[in-house]
Amino acid sequence: MILARSWIVVGATIAVFAASVLISVGLAPAAPAERAAPLAIDGPAAARPWIRYGGWPNRDTSKFNSLSAIVSPPPPKAPRKIATPLGGDLPGNVGPDLSEIGKAGRDDEWLFNYIYDARVYNPETVMPPWGTHGLLSDSEIGDIVAFLKTLAKPAPFKSALDDPTRRPPPSEQRDNLDPMINPAMWAIEERAPALWNAAGPAGAACVSCHATPEQAFKTWAATMPRWEPRLGKVLGVEEFVARHAKATTGQDWLMESEENIALSTYLRYVANGAPIIVDLDSAPAKAAYERGEALSSRKIGALNFSCADCHSADKGAQKWIRGQWLGELRGQLDHFPTWRTSQQSTWDIRKRFQWCQVAIWADDLPPDASEYGDLELYLAAQNAGQKLSVPGIRH
Numbered sequence: 001m002i003l004a005r006s007w008i009v010v011g012a013t014i015a016v017f018a019a020s021v022l023i024s025v026g027l028a029p030a031a032p033a034e035r036a037a038p039l040a041i042d043g044p045a046a047a048r049p050w051i052r053y054g055g056w057p058n059r060d061t062s063k064f065n066s067l068s069a070i071v072s073p074p075p076p077k078a079p080r081k082i083a084t085p086l087g088g089d090l091p092g093n094v095g096p097d098l099s100e101i102g103k104a105g106r107d108d109e110w111l112f113n114y115i116y117d118a119r120v121y122n123p124e125t126v127m128p129p130w131g132t133h134g135l136l137s138d139s140e141i142g143d144i145v146a147f148l149k150t151l152a153k154p155a156p157f158k159s160a161l162d163d164p165t166r167r168p169p170p171s172e173q174r175d176n177l178d179p180m181i182n183p184a185m186w187a188i189e190e191r192a193p194a195l196w197n198a199a200g201p202a203g204a205a206c207v208s209c210h211a212t213p214e215q216a217f218k219t220w221a222a223t224m225p226r227w228e229p230r231l232g233k234v235l236g237v238e239e240f241v242a243r244h245a246k247a248t249t250g251q252d253w254l255m256e257s258e259e260n261i262a263l264s265t266y267l268r269y270v271a272n273g274a275p276i277i278v279d280l281d282s283a284p285a286k287a288a289y290e291r292g293e294a295l296s297s298r299k300i301g302a303l304n305f306s307c308a309d310c311h312s313a314d315k316g317a318q319k320w321i322r323g324q325w326l327g328e329l330r331g332q333l334d335h336f337p338t339w340r341t342s343q344q345s346t347w348d349i350r351k352r353f354q355w356c357q358v359a360i361w362a363d364d365l366p367p368d369a370s371e372y373g374d375l376e377l378y379l380a381a382q383n384a385g386q387k388l389s390v391p392g393i394r395h
């Protein structure tokens, strides 16, 4: 292994130090052996208690499913009886193209129940259960039904841009590796090299053991995340950086810290062009993949959406949600961490996961949650073969 060479350069002191944190190090192995990177195993790799980022919505969504808990109220067993006909005074606008729903021959009770909780008619619906989840009151739903019944003409679109079926999908044309264009390149040019050379409380710096990261880690980041038996979970680049830095240099570079994002961006950058490879050979890795797949179709939050509802090709993907285009899972990983112009900051993949939960009124999890590891492994498998191009730049 390439690193075995830098190992010799390090010399006895650090080798002894490292041996004390290694889980298993063979003594002077005769043949080059897989050497496990030291990891601090104990404790979390992100802040606890996890506190949501400043400026993010802080409504209480603890009564609804998250990726770690199933707590949402169950769907109704039967449609509710209502006093027909419904009257109302509130114009509303909800759901897909309902511009001619008023002529569709639906009675009030059916419309009411469809809005209250469409699962009573269609268990596969992607419509939020407005009534069951307490998002709309009975009288608000009644008002919406009354409004829907007035709709009898196709919605007019002023231009192709107004019409979601004709609006062209966005395409990202900015050069993500141009430092004049992508502010995240600062991590590559300035921040990560400085951190790489900074000795931590244990006396060592990354450079003490890895003198030539561009050579040593040419493909490593493209093989992450992967099942890590010592932790009993899927380990991504960011959690690796936190635990490996702690074990080798003594630095506390927790996930989502500025240092962690800079180094994680850098480690992926040096692997740019390498195709994403996912190791699903072992039974625990396969099981993690299957958990990830199940999580991606778990309905969560007050709005009761799963990742698949928005990002799978047979559901929401390749469509518009309000002004935002919904991408498919493929193409969603190769550019992370990515600069977000709208947020003026670099987001790693776990922060993106968190936002896709908070946005549908679901509790987010700490970035090192094992559920995110499973989900990231599943996402990586959908992106196998895609070449890393980091840092990305997106809206």
Ligand code: HEC
Pocket: 001, 003, 004, 010, 014, 018, 034, 035, 036, 037, 038, 196, 204, 205, 206, 207, 208, 209, 210, 217, 220, 241, 244, 245, 248, 249, 263, 267
């Ligand atoms: C005391 C020595 C030491 C220090 C300091 C050190 N590492 Fe390592 N690192 C290792 C060893 C040992 C491995 C296992 C590599 C091998 O021989 O395959 C490793 C592996 C890695 C790998 C590849 C992981 C893998 O699973 O193969 C990365 C990436 C890495 N280190 C990054 C860093 C970064 C970033 C820092 C600074 C925070 C750092 N290292 C500090 C010893 C060290």
Ligand code: HEC
Pocket: 296, 305, 306, 307, 308, 309, 310, 311, 321, 324, 325, 326, 327, 328, 331, 332, 333, 338, 352, 353, 356, 357, 360, 375, 394
């Ligand atoms: C209500 C719809 C919705 C749901 C549900 C949803 N997302 Fe998203 N997601 C979006 C939107 C909108 C964007 C930004 C536009 C885009 O790039 O697709 C996005 C972006 C992303 C991206 C980044 C895409 C990129 O190329 O930069 C990832 C990764 C992602 N979502 C993963 C998830 C995961 C995992 C889940 C489930 C925990 C999830 N999303 C649930 C709407 C959703």
